[in-house]
Structures are given as structure tokens and as C-alpha cells.
Amino acid sequence: RINGDRLWHSLMDMAQIGALSNGGCGRLTLTDDDQIARDLFTQWCEEAGCTVTFDRLGNMFARRPGRNPDLLPIALGSHLDTQPHGGKFDGVYGVLAGLEVVRSLNDHGIETDAAIEVVNWTNEEGARFAPAMLCSGVYSGLFDLEFALTRVDKDGLCLKEELDRIGYAGKEPCGAHDLGAFLEAHIEQGPVLERHDEIIGVVAGGQGQRWYDVVVLGCDAHSGSTPMSGRRDALIAAARIIAAVQTIALDHGPEGVGTVGELHVCPNSRNTIPGEVRFSIDFRHPDDNALSAMDEAIHAVADAERDAEVQLDMIWHNPPVHFDSRCVEAIETATRALGYPHRRMISGAGHDACQVARKVPTAMVFVPCKDGLSHNEAEWAEPDHLAAGCNVLFQAALTLSTH
Amino acid sequence: RINGDRLWHSLMDMAQIGALSNGGCGRLTLTDDDQIARDLFTQWCEEAGCTVTFDRLGNMFARRPGRNPDLLPIALGSHLDTQPHGGKFDGVYGVLAGLEVVRSLNDHGIETDAAIEVVNWTNEEGARFAPAMLCSGVYSGLFDLEFALTRVDKDGLCLKEELDRIGYAGKEPCGAHDLGAFLEAHIEQGPVLERHDEIIGVVAGGQGQRWYDVVVLGCDAHSGSTPMSGRRDALIAAARIIAAVQTIALDHGPEGVGTVGELHVCPNSRNTIPGEVRFSIDFRHPDDNALSAMDEAIHAVADAERDAEVQLDMIWHNPPVHFDSRCVEAIETATRALGYPHRRMISGAGHDACQVARKVPTAMVFVPCKDGLSHNEAEWAEPDHLAAGCNVLFQAALTLSTH
Ligand SMILES: NC(=O)NCCC(=O)O
Ligand SMILES: NC(=O)NCCC(=O)O
Numbered sequence: 001r002i003n004g005d006r007l008w009h010s011l012m013d014m015a016q017i018g019a020l021s022n023g024g025c026g027r028l029t030l031t032d033d034d035q036i037a038r039d040l041f042t043q044w045c046e047e048a049g050c051t052v053t054f055d056r057l058g059n060m061f062a063r064r065p066g067r068n069p070d071l072l073p074i075a076l077g078s079h080l081d082t083q084p085h086g087g088k089f090d091g092v093y094g095v096l097a098g099l100e101v102v103r104s105l106n107d108h109g110i111e112t113d114a115a116i117e118v119v120n121w122t123n124e125e126g127a128r129f130a131p132a133m134l135c136s137g138v139y140s141g142l143f144d145l146e147f148a149l150t151r152v153d154k155d156g157l158c159l160k161e162e163l164d165r166i167g168y169a170g171k172e173p174c175g176a177h178d179l180g181a182f183l184e185a186h187i188e189q190g191p192v193l194e195r196h197d198e199i200i201g202v203v204a205g206g207q208g209q210r211w212y213d214v215v216v217l218g219c220d221a222h223s224g225s226t227p228m229s230g231r232r233d234a235l236i237a238a239a240r241i242i243a244a245v246q247t248i249a250l251d252h253g254p255e256g257v258g259t260v261g262e263l264h265v266c267p268n269s270r271n272t273i274p275g276e277v278r279f280s281i282d283f284r285h286p287d288d289n290a291l292s293a294m295d296e297a298i299h300a301v302a303d304a305e306r307d308a309e310v311q312l313d314m315i316w317h318n319p320p321v322h323f324d325s326r327c328v329e330a331i332e333t334a335t336r337a338l339g340y341p342h343r344r345m346i347s348g349a350g351h352d353a354c355q356v357a358r359k360v361p362t363a364m365v366f367v368p369c370k371d372g373l374s375h376n377e378a379e380w381a382e383p384d385h386l387a388a389g390c391n392v393l394f395q396a397a398l399t400l401s402t403h
Numbered sequence: 404r405i406n407g408d409r410l411w412h413s414l415m416d417m418a419q420i421g422a423l424s425n426g427g428c429g430r431l432t433l434t435d436d437d438q439i440a441r442d443l444f445t446q447w448c449e450e451a452g453c454t455v456t457f458d459r460l461g462n463m464f465a466r467r468p469g470r471n472p473d474l475l476p477i478a479l480g481s482h483l484d485t486q487p488h489g490g491k492f493d494g495v496y497g498v499l500a501g502l503e504v505v506r507s508l509n510d511h512g513i514e515t516d517a518a519i520e521v522v523n524w525t526n527e528e529g530a531r532f533a534p535a536m537l538c539s540g541v542y543s544g545l546f547d548l549e550f551a552l553t554r555v556d557k558d559g560l561c562l563k564e565e566l567d568r569i570g571y572a573g574k575e576p577c578g579a580h581d582l583g584a585f586l587e588a589h590i591e592q593g594p595v596l597e598r599h600d601e602i603i604g605v606v607a608g609g610q611g612q613r614w615y616d617v618v619v620l621g622c623d624a625h626s627g628s629t630p631m632s633g634r635r636d637a638l639i640a641a642a643r644i645i646a647a648v649q650t651i652a653l654d655h656g657p658e659g660v661g662t663v664g665e666l667h668v669c670p671n672s673r674n675t676i677p678g679e680v681r682f683s684i685d686f687r688h689p690d691d692n693a694l695s696a697m698d699e700a701i702h703a704v705a706d707a708e709r710d711a712e713v714q715l716d717m718i719w720h721n722p723p724v725h726f727d728s729r730c731v732e733a734i735e736t737a738t739r740a741l742g743y744p745h746r747r748m749i750s751g752a753g754h755d756a757c758q759v760a761r762k763v764p765t766a767m768v769f770v771p772c773k774d775g776l777s778h779n780e781a782e783w784a785e786p787d788h789l790a791a792g793c794n795v796l797f798q799a800a801l802t803l804s805t806h
Pocket of ligand 1: 674
């Protein structure tokens with residue numbers, strides 16, 4: 001068994017970095033706070049006897065050697081970055097649960113056949129640099145290194161500069177660091193486990209997602225002296241598209257979801273009719289055909305707009321992913337052995353595991369979170385549930401690292 | 404006759420200050436550029452023999468003395484501030500047309516009975532500090548001095564600090580500077596004159612307006628793992644209200660207008676369902692009863708919202724205003740004498756004249772602008788039309804200043 005108290009205290013210590021006033025964390029990727037979090041993670045891993053390396057995109061690997069250097073390492077991890085108004089658990093839990101597995105192996109004096117590695121993937125959230133899961137995506141060959149390095153944030157800063165600035169651009173090519181398996185523990189971020197009074201989700205895959213950038217171009221004009229009939233109001237057109245995003249998601253329900261999370265109005269003045277509105281669309285569905293139908297539907301909405309010019313640009317398509325059956329079984333067997341109420345499920349959120357799975361045998365373990373709430377400062381998970389998920393990770397890692 | 408070339412060149416010189424890349428001006432009130440514009444205006448007025456003073460809110464008065472010091476001055480003016488993406492004429496024309504009248508009086512060696520004053524009112528646009536026409540409003544007793552001094556911009560800077568910073572907080576109490584009449588020349592900012600091939604609008608009054616601040620509160624949550632049914636998406640609710648603003652305006656057409664010009668999403672992240680959206684509403688109508696009905700309608704929409712909490716706060720109600728008949732006639736008589744095709748009309752935009760009219764006999768003269776476009780960098784007025792409006796101002800000022 002792992003040490004649930006130690007895991008909890010590490011989570012609370014990490015949550016100090018980038019702490020916000022309503023209990024959450026705002027630790028966007030490659031900021032000063034991310035650097036502090038990475039430094040603390042490195043220190044903890046080295047104290048646990050690991051060797052820490054990072055690749056050209058700052059993906060970090062903390063290695064606890066195994067008995068047999070010919071075996072590929074079993075990796076456990078997630079990400080330390082958060083949303084602008086994020087919680088204490090999303091991502092961090094998976095990284096620190098991995099570290100807790102290493103610490104517990106040390107406590108019990110267990111030597112594994114394959115090495116165990118704890119991983120922190122760069123820019124999982126995608127809140128600063130779109131798309132999400134960018135650097136686990138490069139690791140798996142889904143994106144080019146160059147594409148990742150040139151992503152820019154709202155202020156025009158690019159990923160490469162920021163990575164250099166915080167000192168986490170390594171020399172190892174991204175993707176060269178071979179892994180034998182990857183296991184990611186995470187809070188569910190949805191309501192299913194809680195609703196069914198279960199404490200473990202054995203995650204068999206993730207749903208597909210499509211992300212869009214939308215630019216709506218109208219014409220700046222005076223809000224008082226311009227008659228309604230002559231207007232080209234980009235925000236009215238945007239409001240129609242936002243409403244359509246909801247309708248399209250509901251039309252592909254109950255599994256389809258659609259969200260406009262980010263929106264900018266220009267010139268953003270009370271008495272100027274907006275001439276330009278830029279926003280994001282995020283569509284998801286476990287069925288890729290449904291996701292294609294949603295894509296067609298939103299294009300039809302954009303094409304039908306008459307009062308403004310709509311530019312709809314799909315910047316990312318991540319098809320549904322199925323995890324490796326051996327890894328999923330290792331999670332399920334460990335869960336059964338530990339006697340936790342559980343279910344098999346598909347992830348609603350995207351995860352680094354969904355990208356890594358394209359290259360490395362992968363699976364995930366979920367624990368419930370209060371009210372299914374995440375990407376919210378009030379995000380909360382019970383210490384017992386976090387410990388349970390970490391015990392499953394521990395047992396599954398032992399199974400996979402033994403030959 | 405005034406000197407149209409000189410007027411045009413002064414307009415073009417002023418347009419250098421805060422010039423934007425698409426031909427317009429971004430010279431928000433009380434910024435460094437506003438200070439530079441005020442300094443240049445002061446220099447030009449002093450060169451024309453005027454004495455320049457300003458009150459506690461930075462409203463500027465450039466005085467050309469008259470023969471009879473017992474008569475109240477005839478004031479001509481408007482504002483030098485612009486929208487964030489404003490044009491070269493909105494406001495500036497009225498100030499520099501006033502200056503051109505003074506210069507022409509000098510050219511012709513005309514001594515008037517009453518003094519002539521050129522006025523620059525602070526924060527007409529309301530783009531930085533809401534509401535619009537704030538300092539002409541205090542001048543007329545519609546707002547308290549304290550209210551004006553404590554208005555804050557998006558960055559939390561308050562009007563008083565910014566006024567002090569640029570050195571334009573005077574000692575004279577706002578409103579103490581008595582005027583005998585106020586005439587404001589302005590581009591129409593709408594399509595009416597152009598459509599009818601007329602070059603002068605004799606403005607008999609302005610329509611009413613109501614401004615609102617709206618806060619929509621939902622709940623931040625994950626865009627991928629939160630089912631559509633459990634969401635409290637503040638942006639979806641905001642989109643419904645934005646659509647309703649348009650519908651309400653159309654329901655009170657063709658004269659009613661409604662606009663959402665400014666909107667902020669929080670936390671504004673692609674994969675977080677927005678928990679908070681803040682935006683403005685601007686409703687206008689020449690009939691105050693219709694404006695009240697629009698107010699009731701938007702409250703009903705806000706009250707009906709079920710998926711989010713809506714806080715609707717009316718921050719400003721400016722009823723329709725009727726200008727002084729003697730001043731309107733002075734404008735109309737001058738227009739007829741000069742032989743310009745013209746019409747009587749009501750202003751769609753708000754103007755300092757609409758505030759000053761509550762205290763001082765007031766009227767306005769409009770000239771056409773291309774495509775009725777204003778609050779847009781492409782705003783354009785023909786030099787001949789600007790000269791025509793200035794000639795009307797000149798003749799009307801002569802009439803009113805002669806006793
Ligand atoms: N797990 C998680 O919050 N990932 C962020 C990427 C996404 O699913 O939008
Ligand atoms: N004339 C003008 O653009 N005024 C700005 C105030 C308003 O009408 O919104």
C-alpha cells in the first residue's frame with residue numbers, strides 16, 4: 001500500500017505554487033510558477049533517488065532504475081500545468097501519484113525488473129498554447145517539434161522562447177525517450193463515478209475532439225446613429241454561432257459536447273458596434289462519425305451567416321483513442337484485487353495518455369471528484385479516493401514492471 | 404466665409420496624434436495622446452489671441468474677448484478624445500471648426516459683442532470611462548463632480564488620477580463657467596444626409612439612451628467531461644441576451660437601436676466553460692416611452708434566464724433632449740442664407756450639446772460623413788462639407804454674439 005498522507009501533503013505543497021484566492025491554482029505552462037513547480041518536482045524525485053532528465057520540449061522523466069537495464073521503463077505521470085482558474089488535482093495528481101509509487105517502492109525496498117519513471121508532460125492544458133496535450137503529442141509523433149515550438153500565446157510569446165526562458169529546453173529529441181508502458185492517474189473531471197458511488201474508473205479510452213478558431217468580421221460603426229438595418233455586427237453573428245454550438249452538441253447528445261470558452265471582441269467599446277470577434281470552439285464525441293457530423297453542422301452555420309464574414313478554421317482533430325488491453329487489464333486486475341467499487345469508462349476530457357497511447361501501451365485510472373467539477377478553483381477530491389487510485393497505480397505498475 | 408483649407412489642415416495635423424494604422428485615431432481621453440492634443444489645441448488658440456482656461460474636470464475654454472464684457476460668451480466646441488478605433492472627425496471637427504471661426508474673425512478683423520469661446524469637453528466618448536459625455540454632464544449638473552472623478556477604466560485607473568497625471572485638472576469649479584449659448588458642429592455619424600444629398604443637418608435635439616452593465620454568473624467547468632445537461636455556461640446565457648438586445652431594438656424600429664459593444668469572458672480559456680461574462684448594453688430611441696419599454700423587455704429577458712444568474716444594472720439614463728429654438732433658428736437661418744441643401748433632424752449619437760442643452764441655450768450643425776460611418780477608422784467627411792458646416796457655425800455665431 002502507498003502512503004496516502006504523504007501523497008496528500010505533496011499535493012497540498014504543490015498547490016501553493018500559483019495558488020489563487022478561491023482555493024485553486026493558476027499555473028499556466030512555462031510561466032515562472034511552472035518553473036518553480038518543475039524545480040520542486042525535480043528536488044522531490046532526486047530525494048527519492050531518481051535521475052531527472054528532460055527532452056527538447058521540457059517533458060520530464062524521473063527514473064528509478066530497475067534490475068534489468070534491457071527492459072523499457074514503466075512510466076507513470078501526467079502534467080503539472082493548470083488552467084488559468086484551475087484546481088489542485090487536475091494533472092498534478094497523476095504526477096505526484098507516480099512519485100508516491102516510487103517513494104512506496106523505496107519504503108518497501110522493492111526492486112522492479114523494469115525501471116519506473118515519473119513523467120511530467122509540458123503544456124497539457126492547452127489554455128496558454130493551443131492545442132492541448134501538445135508535447136505528449138509531439139512525443140507520439142502526432143505533431144512536429146517545429147509546430148510545437150512556434151505556438152504563440154495571447155500576448156504573442158512563443159513556446160520556444162518561454163521554454164528557454166525557464167530553462168527547461170533539454171537536448172534529448174522529443175520522442176526518443178522509449179517507454180515500455182504509460183499509466184496515468186487522474187481525477188475524472190466528470191460526474192459518473194460520484195453518481196454511481198464508485199471510487200475507481202478503469203479507463204479504456206478517450207473521446208474524440210475537434211478544436212476551431214473562429215474569426216467573425218463585420219464593420220465597426222456607431223451604436224447610436226447606425227440604424228439596425230444597415231449594421232454588420234460581428235458580435236450578433238458570433239452570438240448566433242455560440243447558440244448553434246450548443247444546439248449542435250445537444251443534437252448529438254447525450255454524449256456530444258460543444259463549448260465556446262475563449263472570446264475576444266474588437267474594438268470592445270460600449271458605443272462601437274463590434275467589427276471583429278474571435279473565439280474558440282471545442283467539440284467532443286466518443287464517436288468520430290458523430291464528430292464529423294458536428295463539424296459539418298458548424299460549417300453550415302458559418303456558411304449561412306449573412307450579416308458578417310465568418311472564418312472557421314479547424315486547428316485540431318484528435319480522433320477517439322482506445323487504450324492497450326494489457327494495460328487496461330493490469331489496472332482492472334489491481335482494482336479488483338484491492339476490492340474497490342469500479343467501472344470501465346471512456347474519458348470525457350483529453351489526457352496526455354490519449355496522445356502517448358498512439359505510440360506506447362497505455363491506460364488510465366480515474367478517481368471521483370466532487371460534483372464532477374474541474375477546471376474550477378473549487379475542484380476537490382477525497383484523500384481516500386486519491387490514495388485508492390494511487391494504490392491501483394502501484395499494483396498495476398508492479399505487474400507491468402515484473403518480467 | 405471661413406478658410407476651408409486651414410480647417411482641413413488643422414484636422415489632418417490633429418489626426419497625427421494617436422494615429423492608427425488604418426487611417427484612424429485612437430486617442431482615448433486622458434491618455435498621453437490626449438495631453439499632446441490638448442497642448443496643441445492650447446498653442447493654436449493662444450496663437451489666435453485666445454486665453455485658455457480649464458475647469459476641475461479639464462473642460463477647456465479658449466476665449467476671444469468681445470466688445471461687451473457684460474455679455475455671456477457664445478461657445479463653439481465639441482471634444483478631442485476618440486474611440487479606441489476612432490476616426491479623424493468625430494469631435495475634433497467641432498473643436499477645430501470653433502477655432503476656425505475665431506481665426507476667420509481675426510482675418511476679417513471682426514469684433515463681436517459677446518466673447519467667442521472654443522470649448523473642448525473631457526471624456527465625451529465614454530469608451531474609457533462610462534458614461535459618455537461625462538464632463539459636459541457635470542458641467543450641466545446632470546452628474547456630481549465626485550461621480551465623474553471616481554469613474555474607473557478597464558485597468559482600474561480612475562479619472563481623477565489620470566486628469567492629474569496629464570496636468571489638466573484646473574481650479575475652476577465645473578459648471579461655474581457661464582455661457583450664453585453653445586453651438587456644436589459634428590459629422591452626422593449616420594446615413595441620412597448622404598442618402599438625401601444634403602450637406603447640412605439643422606439638429607433640433609437628440610434621442611434618449613440607456614446604458615447597462617450586465618454580469619452573467621455561471622460555473623467554470625471542464626469543456627470535455629461536463630455533460631451539456633449539467634452546465635451553467637455564462638457565455639451561452641450571454642449569447643441569448645445579446646440576441647435579445649437585437650430583437651428588442653428591432654421590435655421598437657425603425658428608430659430603436661440596441662448594441663452590445665464591450666464584452667469580457669472569464670476565465671477565457673478554450674477548454675473551460677465560462678463561469679462569468681460581463682458586457683455592456685446600449686439602447687437608444689427618440690421616444691422616452693419606447694426606451695422605457697425596451698428597458699422592461701431586457702429586464703424580462705434577464706429575469707427569464709434559468710441557466711445562469713444575470714445581474715442587469717442600468718448605469719445611465721439620458722432622456723431625449725430638445726435644443727433651444729433660438730439657437731436652432733440661428734443655425735437654420737445661416738444655412739438658408741448660405742444656400743446649402745439641408746434638413747432638420749434629430750441626432751442619433753449622443754453629443755456634449757445634448758448635456759449642455761440642459762443648462763445653456765444650445766444647437767448643433769451636422770455635415771454628412773461617407774456611408775454614415777463613424778466609430779470606425781475609415782470615417783470620412785468631404786473637405787467642402789466640413790467647410791460648409793463651419794460657414795454655418797460662423798454665421799450663426801455672428802448672429803448670436805451680436806446684440
Ligand atoms: N484533463 C484535462 O483537463 N485536459 C485538458 C485538455 C482537454 O481535455 O481539454
Ligand atoms: N458623438 C459620439 O460619437 N458620441 C459618443 C457618445 C455616444 O453617442 O455614444
